[in-house]
Amino acid sequence: MTQKILIVSGSPSLSSRLYGPVQYLQGRLAEEGFASELLHIVELPPADLVTANFAGTEIREALRKVEEADAVVFASPVYKASFSGVLKTFLDLIPQEGLRDKPVLPIFVGGTIAHLLSIDYSLKPVLNALAARNILGGVYSVDREIERRPEGGYILSGETQSRLERSLSELKLELARRESVPAELPGVRA
Template identity: 60%
Template sequence: MSKVVILSGSPSTQSRLYGLINYTTEQLQQAGAEVTLLNVVDLPAEDLVTANFNSPDVTASLALIAAADAVIVASPVYKASYSGLLKIFLDLVPQEGLRGKPVLPLFIGGTLAHLLVIDYALKPVINALGGRHILGGVYAVDQWVERLPDGAYGLYEELVARLERSVKEINELLKL
């Protein structure tokens, strides 16, 4: 069974980003992948800030990334870049920690003006970590994700189509 880790750099588990994450998780699981959600916000802040490589939580998180067949990097966009929380975690990933793994960016922001954050902010960092197979990614605008009364999320039709195309691409790469 292929292992996919979704690395969420959102400081809030109530973010609309989880509409994208939840949908992608369901699609991957239906295809037969084992999906693990790694919320950076759940890791001890002091261990992240001090780069405590001996922290059991940091060690376990890095082991998840190392064991993954594919990694999905998810973040809200703040100040024209991904979250600082995501950056502080990516700084802990070993130099070649993403080599040989397809990487799919999932980003959400308040405006289309930040669409290029994936290309200009994230891709150079992924490349520095050995990631060479960086998929096009999905950028969504907040308005395309509706919070529903039951806690679920409603997604804009075009967003669903783009997520499905990206999941299909991962499935093909992982031979699911």
């Protein structure tokens, strides 16, 4: 059975440099035989996000995708030394234990190396509150490491590609480990 990876983009812009690493990761996941889907939070109904309308059809569908994913990648630009408010509104809708038993991979893109620890200090505590216990190291890239191509797409620095490859290896190992552990042992969670 093909494992499903959900990539959740917290960018308020569909042309953000964030999509350089996201597209690279999607391509590599496909090469490795994983099914991936990209969820653009900014395309969800804004009123439903802001008012936490759990009854909204598109919100329910997005939360179903999180629930059914074998692993989740949370991608965000860095603003004010933290992840985007767009991502925060979506994280607020995920049920209290909605990330239990799922490997989670953060990918951040910021304007400066000064915010390198924003994954650790801003995102990881929120993910822990959602019962994520297997948060992978993550990838932080600086804008200048992601070049927009005039014809479309992006060129990533060798360093960014290397960090993405390490994170992909870590994710693959974790998913393989989870597959080899029996799903239902009495009193034990995989």
